[in-house]
Amino acid sequence: MTSAQTTKPVTSEFPFTDADFAQIANVAKSEFGLNLALSKKPLVYSRLAKRLRLRKLSTFQEYLSLLSDINEDAEKTELLSALTTNVTHFFREFHHFETLNTTVLPALLTRAKNGDRIRIWSAGCSSGQEPYSLALSVLGAFPDASRYDIKILATDIDPNILDRACQASYPKSELEAIPDAMHRFLDLKSGDPNNFTIGEAARNLVSFGVLNLISDWPIKGPFDVIFCRNVTIYFDAETQRHLWTRFQNALSPSGHLFIGHSERVTGTATQAFRSIGVTSYQKNQPTVNAAGN
Ligand SMILES: C[S@@+](CC[C@H](N)C(=O)[O-])C[C@H]1O[C@@H](n2cnc3c(N)ncnc32)[C@H](O)[C@@H]1O
Incomplete structure:
Protein backbone atom coordinates (compact mmCIF):
# COMPACT_ATOMS: atom_id res chain seq x y z
CA MET A 1 0.00 0.00 0.00
CA THR A 2 1.48 3.42 -0.92
CA SER A 3 1.24 6.45 1.36
CA ALA A 4 -1.09 8.07 -1.20
CA GLN A 5 -3.55 5.25 -0.48
CA THR A 6 -3.69 5.66 3.28
CA THR A 7 -6.86 7.04 4.79
CA LYS A 8 -7.44 9.44 7.66
CA PRO A 9 -7.65 7.59 10.98
CA VAL A 10 -11.27 6.99 11.87
CA THR A 11 -11.85 8.67 15.22
CA SER A 12 -14.69 6.70 16.65
CA GLU A 13 -15.64 4.12 19.21
CA PHE A 14 -12.94 1.61 18.15
CA PRO A 15 -9.53 2.59 16.74
CA PHE A 16 -9.32 1.30 13.14
CA THR A 17 -5.98 1.82 11.39
CA ASP A 18 -5.16 1.10 7.76
CA ALA A 19 -3.11 -1.83 9.06
CA ASP A 20 -6.19 -3.22 10.86
CA PHE A 21 -8.17 -2.78 7.65
CA ALA A 22 -5.48 -4.57 5.61
CA GLN A 23 -5.56 -7.54 7.99
CA ILE A 24 -9.36 -7.77 7.84
CA ALA A 25 -9.18 -7.52 4.04
CA ASN A 26 -6.64 -10.38 4.00
CA VAL A 27 -8.92 -12.65 6.02
CA ALA A 28 -11.89 -11.77 3.80
CA LYS A 29 -9.81 -12.51 0.69
CA SER A 30 -8.27 -15.77 1.84
CA GLU A 31 -11.42 -17.19 3.43
CA PHE A 32 -14.11 -15.99 1.02
CA GLY A 33 -12.40 -14.48 -2.04
CA LEU A 34 -13.80 -11.05 -1.14
CA ASN A 35 -12.12 -8.04 -2.70
CA LEU A 36 -12.07 -5.10 -0.26
CA ALA A 37 -10.52 -1.88 -1.61
CA LEU A 38 -9.27 0.67 0.92
CA SER A 39 -12.14 2.94 -0.14
CA LYS A 40 -14.44 0.46 1.65
CA LYS A 41 -12.75 1.16 5.01
CA PRO A 42 -15.59 3.31 6.45
CA LEU A 43 -18.17 0.72 5.37
CA VAL A 44 -16.12 -2.14 6.85
CA TYR A 45 -15.77 -0.18 10.08
CA SER A 46 -19.48 0.47 10.43
CA ARG A 47 -20.41 -3.15 9.62
CA LEU A 48 -17.81 -4.69 11.95
CA ALA A 49 -18.16 -2.27 14.86
CA LYS A 50 -21.46 -4.08 15.56
CA ARG A 51 -19.59 -7.39 15.81
CA LEU A 52 -17.02 -5.90 18.22
CA ARG A 53 -19.81 -4.54 20.42
CA LEU A 54 -21.67 -7.83 20.35
CA ARG A 55 -18.55 -9.84 21.19
CA LYS A 56 -17.62 -7.27 23.89
CA LEU A 57 -14.23 -6.49 22.33
CA SER A 58 -12.37 -3.17 22.48
CA THR A 59 -10.02 -3.31 19.49
CA PHE A 60 -9.90 -4.68 15.96
CA GLN A 61 -6.76 -6.59 16.94
CA GLU A 62 -8.87 -8.53 19.46
CA TYR A 63 -11.39 -9.18 16.72
CA LEU A 64 -8.62 -10.42 14.41
CA SER A 65 -7.35 -12.84 17.07
CA LEU A 66 -10.89 -14.15 17.42
CA LEU A 67 -11.04 -14.73 13.66
CA SER A 68 -7.80 -16.71 13.79
CA ASP A 69 -9.22 -19.06 16.45
CA ILE A 70 -10.08 -22.41 14.87
CA ASN A 71 -13.14 -22.65 17.13
CA GLU A 72 -14.54 -19.40 15.74
CA ASP A 73 -15.76 -20.50 12.31
CA ALA A 74 -19.16 -19.03 13.13
CA GLU A 75 -17.53 -15.60 13.59
CA LYS A 76 -15.95 -15.92 10.14
CA THR A 77 -19.44 -16.49 8.75
CA GLU A 78 -20.63 -13.40 10.66
CA LEU A 79 -17.75 -11.46 9.08
CA LEU A 80 -18.87 -12.57 5.63
CA SER A 81 -22.51 -11.73 6.35
CA ALA A 82 -21.47 -8.29 7.60
CA LEU A 83 -19.44 -7.58 4.46
CA THR A 84 -21.82 -8.90 1.82
CA THR A 85 -25.53 -8.61 1.19
CA ASN A 86 -28.15 -11.33 1.01
CA VAL A 87 -30.52 -9.19 -1.05
CA THR A 88 -32.54 -11.34 -3.42
CA HIS A 89 -36.08 -11.73 -4.65
CA PHE A 90 -38.33 -14.07 -6.56
CA PHE A 91 -37.82 -14.09 -10.35
CA ARG A 92 -35.05 -11.50 -10.05
CA GLU A 93 -33.82 -10.46 -13.51
C1 LIG B 1 -26.66 -10.75 -3.23
S1 LIG B 1 -26.90 -12.44 -2.79
C2 LIG B 1 -27.40 -13.10 -4.37
C3 LIG B 1 -28.56 -14.06 -4.24
C4 LIG B 1 -29.12 -14.57 -5.57
N1 LIG B 1 -28.14 -15.30 -6.32
C5 LIG B 1 -29.68 -13.44 -6.39
O1 LIG B 1 -29.08 -13.03 -7.38
O2 LIG B 1 -30.74 -12.92 -6.03
C6 LIG B 1 -25.20 -12.99 -2.65
C7 LIG B 1 -25.05 -14.31 -1.91
O3 LIG B 1 -23.74 -14.82 -2.16
C8 LIG B 1 -23.29 -15.48 -1.00
N2 LIG B 1 -21.82 -15.58 -1.04
C9 LIG B 1 -20.90 -14.60 -0.87
N3 LIG B 1 -19.65 -15.10 -0.95
C10 LIG B 1 -19.79 -16.43 -1.19
C11 LIG B 1 -18.85 -17.50 -1.37
N4 LIG B 1 -17.53 -17.30 -1.29
N5 LIG B 1 -19.36 -18.74 -1.60
C12 LIG B 1 -20.69 -18.95 -1.66
N6 LIG B 1 -21.62 -17.98 -1.50
C13 LIG B 1 -21.17 -16.73 -1.26
C14 LIG B 1 -23.80 -14.60 0.14
O4 LIG B 1 -23.87 -15.32 1.36
C15 LIG B 1 -25.17 -14.17 -0.40
O5 LIG B 1 -26.20 -15.01 0.08
Whole structure:
Protein backbone atom coordinates (compact mmCIF):
# COMPACT_ATOMS: atom_id res chain seq x y z
CA MET A 1 0.00 0.00 0.00
CA THR A 2 1.48 3.42 -0.92
CA SER A 3 1.24 6.45 1.36
CA ALA A 4 -1.09 8.07 -1.20
CA GLN A 5 -3.55 5.25 -0.48
CA THR A 6 -3.69 5.66 3.28
CA THR A 7 -6.86 7.04 4.79
CA LYS A 8 -7.44 9.44 7.66
CA PRO A 9 -7.65 7.59 10.98
CA VAL A 10 -11.27 6.99 11.87
CA THR A 11 -11.85 8.67 15.22
CA SER A 12 -14.69 6.70 16.65
CA GLU A 13 -15.64 4.12 19.21
CA PHE A 14 -12.94 1.61 18.15
CA PRO A 15 -9.53 2.59 16.74
CA PHE A 16 -9.32 1.30 13.14
CA THR A 17 -5.98 1.82 11.39
CA ASP A 18 -5.16 1.10 7.76
CA ALA A 19 -3.11 -1.83 9.06
CA ASP A 20 -6.19 -3.22 10.86
CA PHE A 21 -8.17 -2.78 7.65
CA ALA A 22 -5.48 -4.57 5.61
CA GLN A 23 -5.56 -7.54 7.99
CA ILE A 24 -9.36 -7.77 7.84
CA ALA A 25 -9.18 -7.52 4.04
CA ASN A 26 -6.64 -10.38 4.00
CA VAL A 27 -8.92 -12.65 6.02
CA ALA A 28 -11.89 -11.77 3.80
CA LYS A 29 -9.81 -12.51 0.69
CA SER A 30 -8.27 -15.77 1.84
CA GLU A 31 -11.42 -17.19 3.43
CA PHE A 32 -14.11 -15.99 1.02
CA GLY A 33 -12.40 -14.48 -2.04
CA LEU A 34 -13.80 -11.05 -1.14
CA ASN A 35 -12.12 -8.04 -2.70
CA LEU A 36 -12.07 -5.10 -0.26
CA ALA A 37 -10.52 -1.88 -1.61
CA LEU A 38 -9.27 0.67 0.92
CA SER A 39 -12.14 2.94 -0.14
CA LYS A 40 -14.44 0.46 1.65
CA LYS A 41 -12.75 1.16 5.01
CA PRO A 42 -15.59 3.31 6.45
CA LEU A 43 -18.17 0.72 5.37
CA VAL A 44 -16.12 -2.14 6.85
CA TYR A 45 -15.77 -0.18 10.08
CA SER A 46 -19.48 0.47 10.43
CA ARG A 47 -20.41 -3.15 9.62
CA LEU A 48 -17.81 -4.69 11.95
CA ALA A 49 -18.16 -2.27 14.86
CA LYS A 50 -21.46 -4.08 15.56
CA ARG A 51 -19.59 -7.39 15.81
CA LEU A 52 -17.02 -5.90 18.22
CA ARG A 53 -19.81 -4.54 20.42
CA LEU A 54 -21.67 -7.83 20.35
CA ARG A 55 -18.55 -9.84 21.19
CA LYS A 56 -17.62 -7.27 23.89
CA LEU A 57 -14.23 -6.49 22.33
CA SER A 58 -12.37 -3.17 22.48
CA THR A 59 -10.02 -3.31 19.49
CA PHE A 60 -9.90 -4.68 15.96
CA GLN A 61 -6.76 -6.59 16.94
CA GLU A 62 -8.87 -8.53 19.46
CA TYR A 63 -11.39 -9.18 16.72
CA LEU A 64 -8.62 -10.42 14.41
CA SER A 65 -7.35 -12.84 17.07
CA LEU A 66 -10.89 -14.15 17.42
CA LEU A 67 -11.04 -14.73 13.66
CA SER A 68 -7.80 -16.71 13.79
CA ASP A 69 -9.22 -19.06 16.45
CA ILE A 70 -10.08 -22.41 14.87
CA ASN A 71 -13.14 -22.65 17.13
CA GLU A 72 -14.54 -19.40 15.74
CA ASP A 73 -15.76 -20.50 12.31
CA ALA A 74 -19.16 -19.03 13.13
CA GLU A 75 -17.53 -15.60 13.59
CA LYS A 76 -15.95 -15.92 10.14
CA THR A 77 -19.44 -16.49 8.75
CA GLU A 78 -20.63 -13.40 10.66
CA LEU A 79 -17.75 -11.46 9.08
CA LEU A 80 -18.87 -12.57 5.63
CA SER A 81 -22.51 -11.73 6.35
CA ALA A 82 -21.47 -8.29 7.60
CA LEU A 83 -19.44 -7.58 4.46
CA THR A 84 -21.82 -8.90 1.82
CA THR A 85 -25.53 -8.61 1.19
CA ASN A 86 -28.15 -11.33 1.01
CA VAL A 87 -30.52 -9.19 -1.05
CA THR A 88 -32.54 -11.34 -3.42
CA HIS A 89 -36.08 -11.73 -4.65
CA PHE A 90 -38.33 -14.07 -6.56
CA PHE A 91 -37.82 -14.09 -10.35
CA ARG A 92 -35.05 -11.50 -10.05
CA GLU A 93 -33.82 -10.46 -13.51
CA PHE A 94 -36.95 -11.92 -15.04
CA HIS A 95 -35.41 -12.13 -18.53
CA HIS A 96 -33.31 -15.08 -17.28
CA PHE A 97 -36.47 -17.00 -16.46
CA GLU A 98 -37.95 -16.14 -19.87
CA THR A 99 -34.82 -17.52 -21.55
CA LEU A 100 -34.98 -20.56 -19.30
CA ASN A 101 -38.62 -21.19 -20.27
CA THR A 102 -38.28 -20.63 -23.99
CA THR A 103 -34.75 -21.82 -24.78
CA VAL A 104 -33.57 -24.18 -22.07
CA LEU A 105 -36.36 -26.07 -20.31
CA PRO A 106 -38.12 -27.60 -23.35
CA ALA A 107 -35.04 -29.65 -24.32
CA LEU A 108 -34.26 -30.54 -20.70
CA LEU A 109 -37.79 -31.79 -20.12
CA THR A 110 -37.64 -33.96 -23.24
CA ARG A 111 -34.40 -35.43 -21.94
CA ALA A 112 -35.93 -36.00 -18.49
CA LYS A 113 -38.84 -37.88 -20.08
CA ASN A 114 -36.27 -40.07 -21.84
CA GLY A 115 -34.81 -41.00 -18.47
CA ASP A 116 -31.90 -38.52 -18.34
CA ARG A 117 -30.70 -36.98 -15.12
CA ILE A 118 -31.28 -33.19 -15.07
CA ARG A 119 -29.39 -31.02 -12.59
CA ILE A 120 -29.71 -27.29 -11.95
CA TRP A 121 -27.45 -25.38 -9.53
CA SER A 122 -28.26 -22.11 -7.81
CA ALA A 123 -24.81 -21.08 -6.52
CA GLY A 124 -25.03 -18.31 -3.91
CA CYS A 125 -28.75 -18.86 -3.38
CA SER A 126 -29.18 -16.60 -0.33
CA SER A 127 -32.60 -17.03 1.35
CA GLY A 128 -33.93 -19.33 -1.37
CA GLN A 129 -35.98 -17.11 -3.68
CA GLU A 130 -33.72 -17.96 -6.64
CA PRO A 131 -33.84 -21.79 -6.39
CA TYR A 132 -37.57 -21.73 -5.61
CA SER A 133 -38.12 -19.51 -8.69
CA LEU A 134 -36.26 -22.19 -10.66
CA ALA A 135 -38.41 -24.93 -9.10
CA LEU A 136 -41.60 -23.00 -9.90
CA SER A 137 -40.40 -22.54 -13.49
CA VAL A 138 -39.73 -26.27 -13.82
CA LEU A 139 -43.17 -27.10 -12.40
CA GLY A 140 -44.85 -24.46 -14.58
CA ALA A 141 -43.44 -26.19 -17.65
CA PHE A 142 -43.64 -29.71 -16.29
CA PRO A 143 -46.14 -30.16 -13.41
CA ASP A 144 -45.26 -33.85 -12.93
CA ALA A 145 -41.52 -33.10 -12.65
CA SER A 146 -41.35 -35.13 -9.44
CA ARG A 147 -41.80 -38.34 -11.47
CA TYR A 148 -38.46 -37.75 -13.20
CA ASP A 149 -34.83 -37.34 -12.15
CA ILE A 150 -34.84 -33.54 -11.95
CA LYS A 151 -33.10 -31.85 -9.01
CA ILE A 152 -32.09 -28.32 -8.08
CA LEU A 153 -29.05 -27.90 -5.85
CA ALA A 154 -28.99 -24.62 -3.92
CA THR A 155 -25.83 -23.61 -2.07
CA ASP A 156 -24.55 -20.64 -0.12
CA ILE A 157 -21.61 -20.02 2.16
CA ASP A 158 -23.83 -18.65 4.92
CA PRO A 159 -25.55 -21.35 7.03
CA ASN A 160 -27.82 -18.77 8.71
CA ILE A 161 -29.31 -17.65 5.41
CA LEU A 162 -29.72 -21.29 4.35
CA ASP A 163 -31.79 -21.96 7.49
CA ARG A 164 -34.19 -19.30 6.27
CA ALA A 165 -34.20 -20.79 2.78
CA CYS A 166 -35.08 -24.22 4.18
CA GLN A 167 -38.08 -22.76 6.03
CA ALA A 168 -39.48 -21.76 2.61
CA SER A 169 -41.69 -19.15 4.26
CA TYR A 170 -41.86 -15.60 2.88
CA PRO A 171 -43.85 -12.42 3.55
CA LYS A 172 -46.95 -12.10 1.38
CA SER A 173 -45.52 -8.81 0.07
CA GLU A 174 -43.14 -10.97 -2.03
CA LEU A 175 -46.05 -12.72 -3.78
CA GLU A 176 -46.44 -10.08 -6.46
CA ALA A 177 -43.06 -11.00 -7.99
CA ILE A 178 -44.31 -14.55 -8.62
CA PRO A 179 -46.33 -14.97 -11.83
CA ASP A 180 -50.01 -15.68 -11.05
CA ALA A 181 -49.93 -18.95 -13.00
CA MET A 182 -47.44 -20.31 -10.46
CA HIS A 183 -49.42 -19.47 -7.34
CA ARG A 184 -50.95 -22.95 -7.54
CA PHE A 185 -47.55 -24.30 -6.44
CA LEU A 186 -47.59 -22.17 -3.27
CA ASP A 187 -49.31 -22.68 0.06
CA LEU A 188 -51.05 -19.34 0.53
CA LYS A 189 -53.00 -20.37 3.62
CA SER A 190 -50.14 -21.56 5.81
CA GLY A 191 -50.38 -20.88 9.59
CA ASP A 192 -49.01 -17.31 9.65
CA PRO A 193 -51.46 -14.90 7.95
CA ASN A 194 -48.59 -12.59 6.91
CA ASN A 195 -46.59 -15.30 5.18
CA PHE A 196 -46.93 -17.89 2.43
CA THR A 197 -44.88 -21.03 2.00
CA ILE A 198 -43.49 -22.74 -1.05
CA GLY A 199 -45.62 -25.79 -1.86
CA GLU A 200 -44.35 -29.29 -1.32
CA ALA A 201 -43.81 -30.14 -5.01
CA ALA A 202 -41.46 -27.17 -5.46
CA ARG A 203 -39.71 -27.75 -2.14
CA ASN A 204 -39.08 -31.39 -3.00
CA LEU A 205 -37.18 -30.38 -6.13
CA VAL A 206 -34.65 -28.31 -4.16
CA SER A 207 -31.92 -29.43 -1.79
CA PHE A 208 -29.76 -26.96 0.13
CA GLY A 209 -26.14 -27.17 1.24
CA VAL A 210 -23.37 -24.96 2.60
CA LEU A 211 -20.67 -24.39 0.00
CA ASN A 212 -17.90 -21.80 -0.26
CA LEU A 213 -17.44 -21.09 -3.96
CA ILE A 214 -13.74 -20.42 -3.54
CA SER A 215 -13.07 -23.75 -1.79
CA ASP A 216 -13.59 -27.34 -2.90
CA TRP A 217 -16.98 -28.26 -4.33
CA PRO A 218 -18.01 -31.59 -2.79
CA ILE A 219 -20.98 -31.87 -5.15
CA LYS A 220 -21.91 -34.13 -7.99
CA GLY A 221 -22.25 -32.61 -11.44
CA PRO A 222 -22.42 -32.19 -14.26
CA PHE A 223 -25.04 -29.46 -14.21
CA ASP A 224 -27.31 -28.63 -17.11
CA VAL A 225 -27.95 -25.13 -15.81
CA ILE A 226 -26.01 -22.97 -13.35
CA PHE A 227 -27.39 -19.75 -11.90
CA CYS A 228 -24.64 -17.80 -10.13
CA ARG A 229 -25.94 -14.29 -9.96
CA ASN A 230 -24.82 -11.29 -7.96
CA VAL A 231 -22.20 -13.29 -6.07
CA THR A 232 -18.95 -12.82 -8.01
CA ILE A 233 -19.28 -9.03 -7.70
CA TYR A 234 -17.55 -9.44 -4.35
CA PHE A 235 -14.56 -11.31 -5.77
CA ASP A 236 -11.38 -9.91 -7.31
CA ALA A 237 -10.71 -10.35 -11.03
CA GLU A 238 -8.47 -13.40 -10.62
CA THR A 239 -10.95 -15.22 -8.36
CA GLN A 240 -13.71 -14.45 -10.87
CA ARG A 241 -11.69 -15.81 -13.83
CA HIS A 242 -10.93 -18.99 -11.91
CA LEU A 243 -14.60 -19.39 -10.99
CA TRP A 244 -15.83 -19.08 -14.60
CA THR A 245 -13.47 -21.89 -15.60
CA ARG A 246 -14.73 -24.04 -12.74
CA PHE A 247 -18.34 -23.42 -13.81
CA GLN A 248 -17.36 -24.30 -17.38
CA ASN A 249 -15.99 -27.62 -16.13
CA ALA A 250 -19.01 -28.26 -13.90
CA LEU A 251 -21.47 -27.78 -16.78
CA SER A 252 -22.59 -30.56 -19.08
CA PRO A 253 -21.76 -30.16 -22.80
CA SER A 254 -24.04 -27.35 -24.07
CA GLY A 255 -25.06 -26.49 -20.47
CA HIS A 256 -26.25 -22.98 -19.60
CA LEU A 257 -24.80 -20.35 -17.28
CA PHE A 258 -26.75 -17.33 -15.99
CA ILE A 259 -24.90 -14.55 -14.16
CA GLY A 260 -25.87 -11.23 -12.54
CA HIS A 261 -26.58 -8.02 -14.44
CA SER A 262 -23.25 -6.41 -13.53
CA GLU A 263 -21.15 -9.55 -14.03
CA ARG A 264 -19.29 -10.75 -17.15
CA VAL A 265 -17.55 -14.03 -17.97
CA THR A 266 -13.82 -13.27 -18.25
CA GLY A 267 -10.56 -15.13 -18.88
CA THR A 268 -10.16 -18.31 -20.89
CA ALA A 269 -13.76 -19.36 -20.16
CA THR A 270 -15.00 -16.64 -22.56
CA GLN A 271 -14.01 -18.95 -25.43
CA ALA A 272 -15.99 -21.82 -23.97
CA PHE A 273 -19.32 -19.98 -23.96
CA ARG A 274 -21.55 -18.25 -26.47
CA SER A 275 -23.95 -15.53 -25.45
CA ILE A 276 -27.64 -16.44 -25.76
CA GLY A 277 -29.00 -13.25 -24.20
CA VAL A 278 -28.22 -10.66 -21.56
CA THR A 279 -25.77 -12.26 -19.09
CA SER A 280 -26.94 -15.69 -20.33
CA TYR A 281 -24.49 -18.16 -21.84
CA GLN A 282 -24.42 -21.61 -23.40
CA LYS A 283 -21.33 -23.77 -23.28
CA ASN A 284 -20.01 -24.53 -26.76
CA GLN A 285 -20.28 -28.14 -27.87
CA PRO A 286 -16.86 -29.84 -28.01
CA THR A 287 -15.63 -29.68 -31.63
CA VAL A 288 -15.26 -32.96 -33.50
CA ASN A 289 -12.03 -33.24 -35.49
CA ALA A 290 -11.65 -34.76 -38.97
CA ALA A 291 -11.03 -38.20 -37.46
CA GLY A 292 -14.37 -37.92 -35.67
CA ASN A 293 -12.75 -37.68 -32.19
C1 LIG B 1 -26.66 -10.75 -3.23
S1 LIG B 1 -26.90 -12.44 -2.79
C2 LIG B 1 -27.40 -13.10 -4.37
C3 LIG B 1 -28.56 -14.06 -4.24
C4 LIG B 1 -29.12 -14.57 -5.57
N1 LIG B 1 -28.14 -15.30 -6.32
C5 LIG B 1 -29.68 -13.44 -6.39
O1 LIG B 1 -29.08 -13.03 -7.38
O2 LIG B 1 -30.74 -12.92 -6.03
C6 LIG B 1 -25.20 -12.99 -2.65
C7 LIG B 1 -25.05 -14.31 -1.91
O3 LIG B 1 -23.74 -14.82 -2.16
C8 LIG B 1 -23.29 -15.48 -1.00
N2 LIG B 1 -21.82 -15.58 -1.04
C9 LIG B 1 -20.90 -14.60 -0.87
N3 LIG B 1 -19.65 -15.10 -0.95
C10 LIG B 1 -19.79 -16.43 -1.19
C11 LIG B 1 -18.85 -17.50 -1.37
N4 LIG B 1 -17.53 -17.30 -1.29
N5 LIG B 1 -19.36 -18.74 -1.60
C12 LIG B 1 -20.69 -18.95 -1.66
N6 LIG B 1 -21.62 -17.98 -1.50
C13 LIG B 1 -21.17 -16.73 -1.26
C14 LIG B 1 -23.80 -14.60 0.14
O4 LIG B 1 -23.87 -15.32 1.36
C15 LIG B 1 -25.17 -14.17 -0.40
O5 LIG B 1 -26.20 -15.01 0.08
